[in-house]
Amino acid sequence: MVKKKIRRGWHFLNLKGNTGHGHLTPKPKGTEVFKGYPIMCDQGLHASPMILDALDYAPGLLLRRVTLSGEFDNGSIPYMDDKFCATVRKEHWRVKFGPVLVRVAKRLLPKLDKEIFPLDYEDCNRSLQYLERASCGPKNKRSKTSNINQLRFAKEIVYCLVDSDTVSRDVFEKLLQKELVKQRRKGIDA
Numbered sequence: 001m002v003k004k005k006i007r008r009g010w011h012f013l014n015l016k017g018n019t020g021h022g023h024l025t026p027k028p029k030g031t032e033v034f035k036g037y038p039i040m041c042d043q044g045l046h047a048s049p050m051i052l053d054a055l056d057y058a059p060g061l062l063l064r065r066v067t068l069s070g071e072f073d074n075g076s077i078p079y080m081d082d083k084f085c086a087t088v089r090k091e092h093w094r095v096k097f098g099p100v101l102v103r104v105a106k107r108l109l110p111k112l113d114k115e116i117f118p119l120d121y122e123d124c125n126r127s128l129q130y131l132e133r134a135s136c137g138p139k140n141k142r143s144k145t146s147n148i149n150q151l152r153f154a155k156e157i158v159y160c161l162v163d164s165d166t167v168s169r170d171v172f173e174k175l176l177q178k179e180l181v182k183q184r185r186k187g188i189d190a
Helices: 051-056 097-111 117-135 147-163 170-183
Strands: 002-013 031-033 044-046 061-071 085-095
Touching: 002 044, 002 051, 002 097, 031 061, 044 061, 051 147, 051 170, 061 097, 085 097, 085 170, 097 117, 097 147, 117 147, 147 170
Parallel strands: none
Antiparallel strands: 002 061, 031 085, 044 085, 061 085
């Protein structure tokens, strides 16, 4: 266990505001405290340094910007660099991630080479349409796609665009963060 000052990161909840374990429903802009020793992948409060890393562990598409502090577990799993674990997690803001991903993916999809990756293009386009119908526009016009399916569509879009070398993970991450900044400036939160 190592004491650090703070570490900023990204964390997802499901669309009802629950953690992946379901028993914890953090309050918006609240602080969560874990009593005990943080152990990576076992116990404690987790976050990831990149949105795309956090998406790998996501129970849903409600994205939070958080700061972790208190005691950290930095060494129990030495090869893990895509998340960190601590005893205190403070939420700064949260946003529905589906619409953000849709806007970024719509800009990237035309760059996906249909000739070389026809199946990736079809899968990505179909997943993008499903996610857009489920997460964008007026509430009464959205499809009733479940939280798990929205998450599956989001991951499919990311994997298609990154695996086809249409965009690198780092560039995709920067585009997502820029889109989040735009959305936050407009005052659109979850």
